[in-house]
Amino acid sequence: MKAPRIVHWFKNHIVIGTLLTLLVLYIIYELVSGVLVFSRDAYVTTDVIAVAPEVNGPLVTLAVRDSQEVQQGDLLLKINPEPFQLNLTRLQADLELAQANVERAKGEVATADDRIASQQATLDDAKMSFERATELRKSGDIAPQTLDDARRTYDVAQAMLAMARSSRSTALQEVLVQTAAVNAATAAAARAKYDLDRTVIIAPVAGRVAPLIVRVGDYLTAGRPVIAIVSDENWRLVVNLPERHLKGLRIGQGVYCYIGSDPWSVHPGKVRSIAPGVARSVDPSRVLPYVNLTTDWIRLPRRFPVEIDLGDLPKKQRLFVGSDASIFYAMPP
Numbered sequence: 546m547k548a549p550r551i552v553h554w555f556k557n558h559i560v561i562g563t564l565l566t567l568l569v570l571y572i573i574y575e576l577v578s579g580v581l582v583f584s585r586d587a588y589v590t591t592d593v594i595a596v597a598p599e600v601n602g603p604l605v606t607l608a609v610r611d612s613q614e615v616q617q618g619d620l621l622l623k624i625n626p627e628p629f630q631l632n633l634t635r636l637q638a639d640l641e642l643a644q645a646n647v648e649r650a651k652g653e654v655a656t657a658d659d660r661i662a663s664q665q666a667t668l669d670d671a672k673m674s675f676e677r678a679t680e681l682r683k684s685g686d687i688a689p690q691t692l693d694d695a696r697r698t699y700d701v702a703q704a705m706l707a708m709a710r711s712s713r714s715t716a717l718q719e720v721l722v723q724t725a726a727v728n729a730a731t732a733a734a735a736r737a738k739y740d741l742d743r744t745v746i747i748a749p750v751a752g753r754v755a756p757l758i759v760r761v762g763d764y765l766t767a768g769r770p771v772i773a774i775v776s777d778e779n780w781r782l783v784v785n786l787p788e789r790h791l792k793g794l795r796i797g798q799g800v801y802c803y804i805g806s807d808p809w810s811v812h813p814g815k816v817r818s819i820a821p822g823v824a825r826s827v828d829p830s831r832v833l834p835y836v837n838l839t840t841d842w843i844r845l846p847r848r849f850p851v852e853i854d855l856g857d858l859p860k861k862q863r864l865f866v867g868s869d870a871s872i873f874y875a876m877p878p
Contacts, residue, residue, distance in 0.1 A: 586848065587784035587870040589804060591777075591859075594750055595770035598624060599743040604763045609772070611756045615748040621772055624744040624765060633737040640730035647727055650719040657713035664706040671702035752776040775866055780859035781817060784872050785836050785848035794819055798874065800853055805869035807862065814853040814872070823849055 606623035609615060755773035765771055782802055786794070798816045803809075824835040836848045853872060858864070 581873065581875055582786070582790050583871070583873040584784050584786055585869070585871045586786075587782050587802070587853075587872050589780070589806075589864050589868045589870055590783055590866055591752075591775060591780045591864070592750070593755070593866060594752070594774045594776060596621060596746060596749065596772040596774060597768050597770040598746060598765045599767055600624060600629065600740050601767050602628070602744065602765060604759060604761055604765055604771075607757070607759070607761050609754045609757075611754060613754045614752070615754060615774065616751045617748055619748045621746045621748055621754075622759075623746070626741055626744040629737065629741040629744055633734065633741050636730065636734040636737045640727065640734050643723060643726040643730045646723040647720065650716060650723045653716035654713060654720060657709060657716050660709040661706065661713060664702065664709045668702040668706050671698045674698065746772075748774060750774060750776045750778060752778075777859065780855055780864050782814065782853035782855065782870050782872065784851050784853060784870070786851050787846045787848055789846060791819065791849060794851065800872050800874035802853060802855075802870055802872040804864070806865050812855065812858050814855050817852040817854040819852075820850040823847060 602624035604622055605625045606620075608620040608622060615621070752774040755775055757772065759765070759771045763771075782804075794816060796816055796819065800814050800816065801811050802814050803811050820834055827835050834850050836850065838845045838848075855864075
């Protein structure tokens with residue numbers, strides 16, 4: 546009767562028997578966990594896109610509702626465009642004025658060119674007259690006053706030509722100034738057109754609209770998210786595996802999982818990525834993931850995020866961000 550003897554021995558050695566039982570159970574756990582891995586520290590996630598306006602203004606149109614499915618490019622909301630349209634109209638008028646000023650400055654350059662040509666002809670005539678008067682004066686055929694008048698006319702023609710050339714330089718400088726004004730006005734009008742276009746906000750990705758936090762009439766601030774879209778494109782599981790299970794894990798390895806929103810079904814998956822490192826404390830820069838150990842009095846092993854690809858499961862049934870999940874798989878030999 547071995548069984549009664551064992552029972553009798555346990556009755557006489559309760560503490561030792563309990564410790565031996567715990568030791569055997571621990572050895573069995575270690576042996577099994579070295580072959581089969583099971584973790585309930587998993588959850589469903591996908592990309593959540595926070596949509597924020599780029600301009601300020603009151604909300605006049607809200608084209609979606611809670612949990613509505615949207616496609617990329619669908620209208621989400623509109624901000625009152627009137628002040629942006631008025632600003633664009635004003636800047637377009639400034640642009641037209643600047644362009645007109647450029648044409649006026651170019652016309653002044655053309656006028657200065659004509660004036661230079663006229664003054665050059667006048668100077669050529671005055672020079673010929675002065676040279677002729679100089680030769681005649683040498684032979685005494687004209688009076689000194691006539692030579693002085695020819696010299697004076699020649700000097701005046703030179704001054705007028707210099708003035709015409711200076712006017713052309715001024716006109717060319719004005720063209721440059723007005724051209725710069727056109728460029729500035731063009732940029733300002735383009736920015737105003739950009740701001741006007743930003744009053745219409747469309748869906749950046751396909752997905753479902755999260756519960757709305759805004760209503761028609763709310764004043765929206767640039768850069769502050771107002772709508773979140775749960776993307777349809779990147780559903781996955783994230784499981785925080787203890788470091789002891791990382792050695793044999795490989796990208797593409799098959800696993801099985803079940804999801805809290807579908808508790809009676811087992812779904813296949815594949816390892817998509819394995820985090821190469823985690824932060825030992827909360828990282829302000831958020832460069833490395835930080836996995837909370839969830840306790841202050843027991844030293845738990847470090848856990849590393851592992852992403853599990855769900856294949857075509859997201860196309861077959863609706864998933865929910867943040868829902869619990871579990872995974873299990875056999876360790877490769």
